[in-house]
Amino acid sequence: MDGKKTAGRQKIPLKKIEKYVDRCTTFSKRRSGLYKKASELVRENDVDLGIVLTSPTEAEKVYSFIHPTHYAVIDRFMNPTQEFDLGEHLVAENTRKKVNQLNDRLNELDRREKIAKDRMTSLSEMNKTREKSRWESIDQLNADDIMKFEAWLDIGEVMLKDQLREASTSSSQSPPVDADI
Numbered sequence: 001m002d003g004k005k006t007a008g009r010q011k012i013p014l015k016k017i018e019k020y021v022d023r024c025t026t027f028s029k030r031r032s033g034l035y036k037k038a039s040e041l042v043r044e045n046d047v048d049l050g051i052v053l054t055s056p057t058e059a060e061k062v063y064s065f066i067h068p069t070h071y072a073v074i075d076r077f078m079n080p081t082q083e084f085d086l087g088e089h090l091v092a093e094n095t096r097k098k099v100n101q102l103n104d105r106l107n108e109l110d111r112r113e114k115i116a117k118d119r120m121t122s123l124s125e126m127n128k129t130r131e132k133s134r135w136e137s138i139d140q141l142n143a144d145d146i147m148k149f150e151a152w153l154d155i156g157e158v159m160l161k162d163q164l165r166e167a168s169t170s171s172s173q174s175p176p177v178d179a180d181i
Contacts, residue, residue, distance in 0.1 A: 020056075023056050024055070024056055024057060027055060027056050031053060031063060034051065034053075034065075035051075035065050038051055038065050038067075039065075039067075039099075039103060042067045042096075042099065043099070043100060043103055046096070047067075048067060048068060048072055048073050048076050048092070049065070049066070049067050049073065050064070050065070050066045050067075050070065050073035050074070050077070051064060051065040051066070052064045067095070067096070067099060068091065068092035068093075068095035068096050068099075069091060069092065069095060071088070072088060072091070072092050075088070
């Protein structure tokens with residue numbers, strides 16, 4: 001083995017990213033990953049969760065991920081042993097149900113997208129191979145094969161013209177007996 005061609009996945013040291021553009025890009029990617037993990041945690045463990053972030057941009061935009069509602073999360077944080085009243089419990093259950101349905105839908109769409117991308121890649125490769133094979137096979141024909149191929153094309157042309165003529169005469173006449181009128 002010649003060794004690795006790439007560095008692969010490496011641990012990135014946790015320190016402030018100095019370049020502004022890199023910091024904003026990293027924030028956006030990490031925020032998406034954090035939301036995904038938070039969503040998984042909520043779904044798998046049926047927990048109440050709240051995350052509030054401010055962006056590193058000058059505008060300091062605020063982002064949040066709160067489940068089931070901000071009232072429920074704050075109340076749970078302020079009074080960890082207090083139980084929900086019936087109304088809050090119903091709201092939380094309904095929200096949890098909606099989130100689970102949306103997560104299922106998102107997972108299904110992600111799965112379909114992956115299948116479509118794989119299918120497009122496969123079709124693209126097949127087209128490239130077919131184009132390459134078509135021209136390679138024509139280039140490899142000798143004079144006798146070319147004459148046979150030309151005769152085959154001529155016969156096909158005559159057959160298509162006959163079918164076209166037959167179709168045009170039958171369409172100008174009365175409809176067939178079994179046709180619905």
